[in-house]
Amino acid sequence: xxxxxxxxxxxxxxxxxxxxxxxxxxxxxxxxxxxxxxxxxxxxxxxxxxxxxxxxxxxxxxxxxxxxxxxxxxxxxxxxxxxxxxxxxxxxxxxxxxxxxxxxxxxxxxxxxxxxxxxxxxxxxxxxxxxxxxxxxxxxxxxxxxxxxxxxxxxxxxxxxxxxxxxxxxxxxxxxxxxxxxxxxxxxxxxxxxxxxxxxxxxxxxxxxxxxxxxxxxxxxxxxxxxxxxxxxxxxxxxxxxxxxxxxxxxxxxxxxxxxxxxxxxxxxxxxxxxxxxxxxxxxxxxxxxxxxxxxxxxxxxxxxxxxxxxxxxxxxxxxxxxxxx
Ligand code: UFG
Numbered sequence: 107x108x109x110x111x112x113x114x115x116x117x118x119x120x121x122x123x124x125x126x127x128x129x130x131x132x133x134x135x136x137x138x139x140x141x142x143x144x145x146x147x148x149x150x151x152x153x154x155x156x157x158x159x160x161x162x163x164x165x166x167x168x169x170x171x172x173x174x175x176x177x178x179x180x181x182x183x184x185x186x187x188x189x190x191x192x193x194x195x196x197x198x199x200x201x202x203x204x205x206x207x208x209x210x211x212x213x214x215x216x217x218x219x220x221x222x223x224x225x226x227x228x229x230x231x232x233x234x235x236x237x238x239x240x241x242x243x244x245x246x247x248x249x250x251x252x253x254x255x256x257x258x259x260x261x262x263x264x265x266x267x268x269x270x271x272x273x274x275x276x277x278x279x280x281x282x283x284x285x286x287x288x289x290x291x292x293x294x295x296x297x298x299x300x301x302x303x304x305x306x307x308x309x310x311x312x313x314x315x316x317x318x319x320x321x322x323x324x325x326x327x328x329x330x331x332x333x334x335x336x337x338x339x340x341x342x343x344x345x346x347x348x349x350x351x352x353x354x355x356x357x358x359x360x361x362x363x364x365x366x367x368x369x370x371x372x373x374x375x376x377x378x379x380x381x382x383x384x385x386x387x388x389x390x391x392x393x394x395x396x397x398x399x400x401x402x403x404x405x406x407x408x409x410x411x412x413x414x415x416x417x418x419x420x421x422x423x424x425x426x427x428x429x430x431x432x
Contacts, residue, residue, distance in 0.1 A: 108132040109343070110173045112158055112206070113180030114151065115142030117288040118221070118277060121336045122177060123148050124286065129340070134171045136164070137180065141290060158202045161209060168213040175217035175346065176210065177339055178203070181254075184294050185225060185245050189389035192246035199250040203257055211265045217346045218258065218269040219339050222354070224328070224395045226252040226273060233362070234328075234398035237273070237354050245390030255354065262352050270342035270350070275328040275358030275397045277335050279412065284424025287332075297329070297419065300369055301426040304378040311380065313365045315387035318394075326362035326394035331418050334410035341406040355406060358397025359413045368415075375419045 109126055113119040114135030119142065126133045133151040136158065147153050152171070156163040158180055167173075181199040182188065188195045210218065225248030226241045243249040258269045278297040280287030288298045302308045316323040338357050363371070369382045402408040412418065 107172050107174035108134045108152075110134045110136065110167070110171070110176045111151070112136050112176060112178045113142065115139060115144060115147050115153075116179055117290070118332060118336060119179035120146035120148075120286060121281065121332050122179065122339055123151050124281070125336050125340055127151060134167065134173065136167055143289060146286060146289075159198070159205050161205050164205060164209045165212065168209055168215070173213065173215050175219070175343055176206070176215060177219045177343070178206065179221050181221065181251070183223070183247060185247050185390045186294070186388045188245050188247035188250070195246045195250040200253050200257070203254045207257065207261045207265075207267065210267055216267050217343070218267055219342045219346070220254065220258060220269055220271045222255055222271040222273045223248060223251045224273055224275045224356070224358070224397065226255070227395065229392045230395070233394060234358070234360050234396045235356065236398045237356055237401055244392060247390070259352070268346050268350070269352045270346060271354045272338055272342065273354060273356045274335060275330055275356070275395055277332050278329045278422060279331040279333065279418040280421040280425030282333065282412075282421055284421055284428055287422060287425030287429065289429050296327070296365060296368055297372070297422050298426065300372045300380060301376070301419070301423045303380045303382075304372055304376040304423060305426045307426070309381065311369060311382040312385035313369065313382055314385050315391065316384045320364055320393050322364050322366055324365035325391055326364050326396065328358040328360070328362050328396040329415065329418055330358050331410065331412035331421075334412050338402060338406060338408045341408055345406055353405070355402040356397040356399045357402055357408070358399050359410065360397060360399065361413070362394060362396040363415065371415050372419050372423075375416055376423050
């Protein structure tokens with residue numbers, strides 16, 4: 107039986123495929139290559155290029171392969187883009203999940219691990235954020251993921267599909283050998299942008315908004331290493347395989363850094379100057395997002411190993427230098 111990784115050519119999905127292959131699992135990847143890269147998919151995995159909204163395509167994959175469980179990474183996830191183009195998010199994310207659930211029902215596949223997001227919380231009143239805190243998204247991306255969580259809840263009741271929804275905080279870093287990492291065009295996430303500036307790939311970093319309600323006026327985010335994050339999916343599969351009930355978990359580090367602190371840390375770690383300037387706020391950014399991940403630690407037995415900002419930035423910097431050759 108195989109594990110189907112949707113979006114397995116993307117930044118996080120490709121690390122997932124790598125971990126599963128290393129654990130000798132049979133892996134099938136579906137990706138429409140809109141943001142992912144064929145080179146990033148481990149050779150041991152079977153690859154199908156296509157879009158999950160194409161039900162005929164997806165049904166063909168489920169017909170050919172014996173799928174036991176699905177890990178879903180294939181959503182749009184750029185906060186400011188979702189503010190400008192919300193319908194793209196409701197189509198690809200929400201509509202995509204409807205099609206996936208239909209096919210899972212048809213083929214009697216009952217286990218789903220799902221990438222959700224801290225963006226479901228909106229502007230939380232207390233930090234760190236717990237899973238039981240209110241969800242009030244302030245951008246269409248977060249709204250689409252909350253809708254997807256809710257759809258899975260009802261699909262579980264109606265069809266018995268068990269799911270784990272993992273609410274990621276800010277995922278960063280690269281594989282520990284620096285050979286697999288984030289490669290978007292254009293790049294939108296803070297750490298890769300800062301490191302492109304460190305590596306001479308761009309002139310400067312713009313820091314969006316210096317008047318937020320935080321310790322230095324810049325947004326606070328909780329950065330989690332991609333290798334640790336991916337491991338939580340593996341543990342979630344084990345949890346479902348052992349009869350665990352559908353549930354939602356935060357994945358973060360309990361520590362927040364402001365945009366300015368990230369730039370300063372990157373200067374120190376890379377030894378590069380990194381020009382950074384203040385710029386107007388982007389749309390859809392909450393002041394602060396920091397996770398309480400106690401629930402994942404307790405129930406999934408998730409114990410992140412690479413929480414140090416230095417490891418996150420240095421692995422990502424190694425990758426930034428390597429990615430020029432891809
Ligand atoms: N930022 C800058 N300059 C940049 C890019 C980003 O100042 O060039 C700032 C943003 O305004 C924000 C912070 O850096 O305050 C982090 O921004 P990212 O774009 O790296 O990440 P987001 O916090 O917008 O979103 C990420 C994921 C989402 C997820 C969210 C949860 O992309 O999918 O983390 O915390 F929902």
